Structure formats: structure tokens, C-alpha cells
Amino acid sequence: MVVLFVENRAADHIFGCMLGDRPDFDGIPTRPDGGHWKLFPAEPGTGSGPAAKMVNVSCGTADQVCHGAPNESTRMFSAAQLPVKHAISESFAVFNKMFTSVPGPSWPNHLFSQSATSCGTSSNVMYNTCGGKTAQFPQMTIFDSLALANVPFGIYVNDTCGPNTTLSCGDVTPGWGTNTGTNASTGLDPDVTMAGVARHKSHFFSHTLLYEQAAAGALPAFSWISPAHEASDHPCFDMAKGERMLKDIYEALRNGPGWNKTLFVVTYDDYGGFYDHVERPAAPHDESPCNVWNAQHNVSKTGPTDCPNAFDFQQLGLRSSTMLISPWIKKASIINEPLKRGDRADWHGSSEPPPQWDHTSMLATAKNLASFEEIGKEKCQGPKAVTAKQRLQIALYSALTQTPAPDIDVMDYESAGAWAKARWLEYMAMDLE
Incomplete structure (x- = not known):
């Protein structure tokens, strides 16, 4: 399983126009007059009633590179602008309903994507801002689980510390951003805001090693790829660089001997302020015991934490642009809501909201794949x-x-x-x- 975690693009922004005329994708269809529009609820839960607003959407006018500020939220990409992603949509799978875990910015969604909780924060803050004893968030991560189960994994970061790089791991500090080490080009640090990432410094590898291992069929069971910042699709970097990196990684996997047993997931951490017309769904309570401050202060699990901008996590964020690539996937697939929860319980008749795909679905999939062989041995x-x-x-x-x-x-x-x-x-x- 290979995950490429990129930056700040909603589903409508990437695929809304590109797939808008497909009946199985909830996108932005072409009107008879050639224009595009969508109803957008003024507030969550208002549906398409009187409070809803008509939004004019411009297809094929999104800036490949914006200058100084993100491009307008209702200017969308066309298939011609993003040929690599369009080719993926025609050959593999795109999620119609894949939501960010938090209706907020990057950090809490990065936390959820690797640990299934943000410890109560919905903002870009350190753990000690939330009443924690350390700057780093203490929760266990997918990497901890894999390490304990002796499942090989790698965290691939362009121009960061670790084997095959020139930057000492001693220079990695809590936080997440662009390193300014001795490398010729900048890259994103791994998410060492989480202790459960930082303690696996021996698993931080360069993109050079990623391509070498892919060519040899020697990638570990789980690979997490953080892109170089300028190729991350983050506004305002050149989308062509992100397209090239995505194609390069795909070609490396496709041409390697491990291709027939590879699942390649590409997803975006948050919606980046871009428009998406699909209403945010409800979510169950975040019952992770990582909400330590609540437990220590006898605060209800539905109450506020000591973090800024308290949030009860009973709602997911907007849709994320997400692709699934594998030789086992039917061509031009659209993936909608899951039919069951991942915890074995059928949700029909339950008081909980229906199941949805979000960032934590990647973790559940990784753990299921890692334990598949063991499960298969027993009746x-x-x-x-x-x-x-x-x-x-x-x-x-x-x-x-x-x-x-x-x-x-x-x-x-x-x-x-x-x-x-x-x-x-x-x-x-x-x-x-």
C-alpha cells in the first residue's frame, strides 16, 4: 500500500467539471447553454431549501499557478488542464464521497490521517497549546502499529533527514513545514508534530530511495509519501509539477515487479478553501482516549477541549479529491459510500450516522491488509x-x-x-x- 498525501484541493475543484457529466459522479454537469452552476446550502443541514444559494461555477479557468493568493474558489480545473489526473479517472478509480476528517486546516487532518484522531484540535497548533505536557501530540500512529506487528514501512520525504539524504535527523523538530537544511531544494518535513511519527526517524527515507525500491520491487508493505512542497499541488505552486510527480510515482510503481500487488492511494489533506457543493456529513463522536485533557478534567466527550476553537468532531469536512490506483481496480470506477462500518457492525437501524469514507479509512485499510495473512490462517x-x-x-x-x-x-x-x-x-x- 502506497499513500501519496498532497495538499489543499476539494473534490469539485479537481474533478467537479472533469467528471461532471458522468451520472455516477456528483459533480458539476454542463447546462444546455454550456454554463455550469450548483445549489449550495447556506448552512450545513439546510439542504436545497430557501436558504440555499445558486453558485455559478467556471470550468476550465482555474489557475495552474496562482500569484500571491489562492485562485477563486469557484474556478475549477478541466480535464485538459490536468491530463494525468484525467487519465487516472479513466483508467482507475476516483472517490465520489471521500471526506476530510475535520472541517478545518492541514494539521488536524494530518493528525487524523496517521493516527485517527487530532487529540481535540481543529486548528494548526501544537499539543501544549491544548493543555498537553509536550509540544508533540502523544497519540499512537499507524507507524507504531506497523512497527509492533513487524510490518515493514517507510516514510518518504523529499530532501529531509534519514538514509540516502544529507540532513541529520537531529535537525528535525516538532512542527510541520519547509526545512531549511543544507539541501539544494526544499521539501516537507514528515509530520513530527506527532511523537508517533518522530520516533520512527530510522524509517525516514528520500524519494530517491522510493524510486529505487519501486524499480526493484522492494518497497515495504506500507509507504507514506510526503511530496516536495513545490510539487504538492498546494496553492500557489505549479500544478504541472504535482502532475509530473504523480505520473513519475505511478510509472515507477507500474513498471516495477511489485505492481500486481500494489494499491496506490492519492488524497488531499483538506479542501484548501475551494468550493465543493456536497454537504458535509455527520460523524460519530471522536471517542479516542487521546482527548486526555477532557478525561483529566471530567469534561464530557461531546464538550469542548482545552484547544483553541473547540469542536465536537460530529461532522466531517468537505470532500477531498481522492484517487485509487491498482491493477485490481475496474477501469473508470467511481467509489461511493461504504455499505458497512469498518467495525463489523451494520449501521442500518443504528442511531449513529451512516458510514462515510474519510482519512481514517486509509488506516483501517492498511491495518486490514497487514493482518490479512494472519486472519486467513484461522477459521x-x-x-x-x-x-x-x-x-x-x-x-x-x-x-x-x-x-x-x-x-x-x-x-x-x-x-x-x-x-x-x-x-x-x-x-x-x-x-x-
Whole structure:
């Protein structure tokens, strides 16, 4: 599984016009007069009633490079402007309904994309701004889970620290942005705002190594790619550079011996202030025990945290432009809502909102793929049995808290979940300084 995590483009901005005339994609269709428009609710939940506004959308007029400020939010790209992404839409899959995890900026969505929580923040802040003891957010990440399960992974960052680079890992500090080390070109630091990323410095690799490993069929089971800033599709960088990087990575994977067992996911961290006409869906409560401040101060899980701009996380953000690329994917596929939740429970009849794809879906997929071989060795034991995921959690939390692991063979699904939750809360309350 290879993930390319790029910057700040809503689904309408990239694919709204490009796929607008396809009946299976909720885009911006061409009117009989050749123009484009969409109803957009004035406030979430107002639907298409009297409060909705008509928005004129201009297709094919988005700036390839904006100067000084992002281009206008309702000026969209055409297929001719983004030929690589258009080719992907014709040959592989595009998500119609893939939402950002937080209706906010980059940092909280980067946190969710690698740890399934933002620890209560919906702003670009450090953890100590939220009452935390450290600048880094303490939650476990997908990289921690993979490391404990001995699943190989790599975090590929152009011009950053690690093997095959010229920048010492000692220069990496909490925060996320452009490094100013000794490299000839700038690149994005990995998301070391999270301790669960920073502690895996030995897995920080250059893009040079990414291409070498792809050519040799030697990529690890999970690869996370942070693009060079100027090729990240972030306003106001040249979209042609992002197109070229996407094509280069695709060609490297496609021509390598590992292609037939590769899933390549390309997604954007947030909507970047660009227009998207699809209403933001509701989401279940963020029940992650990472909301440490709440637990310590007896604040309800639906209440505010100590972070600026308190948010209850009961709503997802706008749609993200997301592509799925693999030889196993049907040509020109459009992916809509999932039919079931990822936790085995059918949502029909539930009081919770229906399931949606968001950034955390990538983490669930990675963990499912990592444990697939193990799961396949055993016959399904039924809904009350301890799952492979719970076994990994118990091993992980036992190691983190230095608590002896229980006898999993005498546990059931509920007791295993309760033990794991108790150890996780214990870990989150620990002073890690």
C-alpha cells in the first residue's frame, strides 16, 4: 500500500467539471447553454431549501499557478488542464464521497490521517497549546502499529533527514513545514508534530530511495509519501509539477515487479478553501482516549477541549479529491459510500450516522491488509471472538505500559476491548517526558 498525501484541493475543484457529466459522479454537469452552476446550502443541514444559494461555477479557468493568493474558489480545473489526473479517472478509480476528517486546516487532518484522531484540535497548533505536557501530540500512529506487528514501512520525504539524504535527523523538530537544511531544494518535513511519527526517524527515507525500491520491487508493505512542497499541488505552486510527480510515482510503481500487488492511494489533506457543493456529513463522536485533557478534567466527550476553537468532531469536512490506483481496480470506477462500518457492525437501524469514507479509512485499510495473512490462517470464530486487530492492540498497549499481557485465549471480544481501552487510557495519562 502506497499513500501519496498532497495538499489543499476539494473534490469539485479537481474533478467537479472533469467528471461532471458522468451520472455516477456528483459533480458539476454542463447546462444546455454550456454554463455550469450548483445549489449550495447556506448552512450545513439546510439542504436545497430557501436558504440555499445558486453558485455559478467556471470550468476550465482555474489557475495552474496562482500569484500571491489562492485562485477563486469557484474556478475549477478541466480535464485538459490536468491530463494525468484525467487519465487516472479513466483508467482507475476516483472517490465520489471521500471526506476530510475535520472541517478545518492541514494539521488536524494530518493528525487524523496517521493516527485517527487530532487529540481535540481543529486548528494548526501544537499539543501544549491544548493543555498537553509536550509540544508533540502523544497519540499512537499507524507507524507504531506497523512497527509492533513487524510490518515493514517507510516514510518518504523529499530532501529531509534519514538514509540516502544529507540532513541529520537531529535537525528535525516538532512542527510541520519547509526545512531549511543544507539541501539544494526544499521539501516537507514528515509530520513530527506527532511523537508517533518522530520516533520512527530510522524509517525516514528520500524519494530517491522510493524510486529505487519501486524499480526493484522492494518497497515495504506500507509507504507514506510526503511530496516536495513545490510539487504538492498546494496553492500557489505549479500544478504541472504535482502532475509530473504523480505520473513519475505511478510509472515507477507500474513498471516495477511489485505492481500486481500494489494499491496506490492519492488524497488531499483538506479542501484548501475551494468550493465543493456536497454537504458535509455527520460523524460519530471522536471517542479516542487521546482527548486526555477532557478525561483529566471530567469534561464530557461531546464538550469542548482545552484547544483553541473547540469542536465536537460530529461532522466531517468537505470532500477531498481522492484517487485509487491498482491493477485490481475496474477501469473508470467511481467509489461511493461504504455499505458497512469498518467495525463489523451494520449501521442500518443504528442511531449513529451512516458510514462515510474519510482519512481514517486509509488506516483501517492498511491495518486490514497487514493482518490479512494472519486472519486467513484461522477459521472465523464468530462475532464474540477476539479479533486479530484486538490481539495486536493488546500486544501494543502491553508493551507501551509495561503491563503483562493477559491470556487472550480465555477472553472474548468485549473483555479484550475493555482491557485494551484501559491500557490505552493508562498510556495516555503517562508522563513521557
